[in-house]
Amino acid sequence: MFDWLQHFSDWLIYSVFQIGASTRLGIALNFFVYDVVKILILLFVIVFLMGIINAYLPIEKLRDYLHRKKLYGLEYLFASTFGAITPFCSCSSVPLFIGFVQGGIPLGVTFAFLITSPLVNEVAIALFIGMFGLKATLIYAVSGILLGTIGGWLLGKLKLDHLLSDWVKKILANKLQQFEYEEEKLTFRQRLPEITRGAWDIVKGVVIYVVIGIGIGAAMHGYVPENFFNQYLGGGQWWTVPLAVLVAVPMYANAAGIVPVIQVFVAKGVPLGTAIAFMMATVGLSIPEATLLKKVMTMKLIAIYFGVVTFFIILSGYIFNLIL
Template sequence: MFDWIQNFADWLIYSIFSIDASSHLGKALNFFVYDTLKIVLLLFLIVFIMGIVNAYLPIEKLKNYLTQNKLFGLEYFFASLFGAITPFCSCSSVPLFIGFVRGGIPLGVTFSFLITSPLVNEVAVAMFLGMFGIKATVIYVTSGILLGTFGGWLLGKMKLEHLLTDWVKQLLNQSSSQNDSFEEEQLTFRQRLPEITRSAWGIVRGVLLYVVIGIGIGAAMHGYVPEQFFATYLGSGAWWTVPLAVILAVPMYANAAGIVPVIQVFVAKGVPIGTAIAFMMATVGLSIPEATLLKKVMTFKLIAIFFAVVTLFIILSGFLFNALL
């Protein structure tokens, strides 16, 4: 789907600027160009689609259903499952997070999606199956979905809506006003399209700086941090290697499909598979670049709480993996 962006990044960095493809600088710049273009495009498309959804679907009824009916936690499971079948990294999941919040979906349910979406996707599952077998793949997918389900449930019980940023609260007010206006005027899609487009571009413009900074950090780590560094310190199998793997992964940034081959290298060099998977989960779902992006929609306190809960569940998952595999 995004091959043309990769081809453009290769052409720009390796042909036009004549930077060696095997150099640290070449890898970092190629990563930066590719991910910046891809994520900005996804940001606009996703926010635009969510704008259409907000304009047409009875979001208020859905919100009331989720908040007033007893679903025995299934709303968190369904949000987590939806996250698993959407091929988004942590950065491109943020606009959907904004769209869900704007639509009035409970914050805990939205967190379930945000946690699972970068952790599990069909490409990573296919690669995981080929590299580690069906048992490891089933455990990986199941744990990713359960991580989102229980993580979202726990965060939802904390009632953290007041820790969203003022920018998101303003979007919520604007969204409410727009939905009221749409219902009163019964506008056609063509009449609504300019406002939806302007709203989508406004959101993209509001988070663009955070996207560029986040990808820049990730590109630097991607190009300059060698795989051998992690394999050296994580291969002992001691209990503390799982928490250490999660801590080392925080500055990293990659999607699940991109990090799976690295995990294979880790395992081949003696890193326990549970420790390696914990590293992968922390890389794709818990990173400084992601925190940079989330700063636009969450206060520091909310980011800290979110990271603490996800960190705890990833570490527990790592221990579970090592025990079962």
């Protein structure tokens, strides 16, 4: 879908600025241009679509439906599975997170999506099958969905809505006022300008976080050497799994981009479970993601979210090393 953007990034960095495609600076800048433009486009489109949904569908009824006890937690599984079939990295998932919260979806259910979306996608699954076989692929995919389901359920039980940022609370308050005072029989054409302005206001509100977050990720992507990780993660000691998760946090890549690196790790002697834990932390616990989330969450909520996900990733790494 974004092939044209990759061509544009290649043209801009390698042809216009004449920076070598194999240089660290060229790799970092290409990554930066591609991801900033992609995420801003996704953010506008998704929030715009959520604005249409909010205007025409009974979001309050959907919210009430998701709260019903008779679902027995399946709403978290549904959200996590939806996250697994959407091809987004962690930073690309943040616009959807904003849209879900804006649409009144319970926070725990939204977290279930946010956790799983970067961890599992169809491209990464295809690569996993080719590189590690069907057994490892099934364990990876199922564990990613379960991690999102259980993590979302736990975060939902903690009742953390009050820790959303004031910016999000203001959006929710304005949405409620809009539903209270808006003329329900307005045509789509009449509502379109207001929906567009709302989407654009949200994009303007987070653009600085997108630029800073992706800038950090691009620097890590272009300048952190691969061999550093092979040297310290290949021993198989008990502490290598937590260490793999910790050193992965400053990194930033999507699952499809990191799977070939994981194959190199395993070939160099890093246990597969440790390598998968590193991959999950890279795509699900990145500093750029935390930077973007700062716009929608307080620091306390970000710390709780990262702490829960970190615990489950480390636990998954140990389990993978036992059964793979």
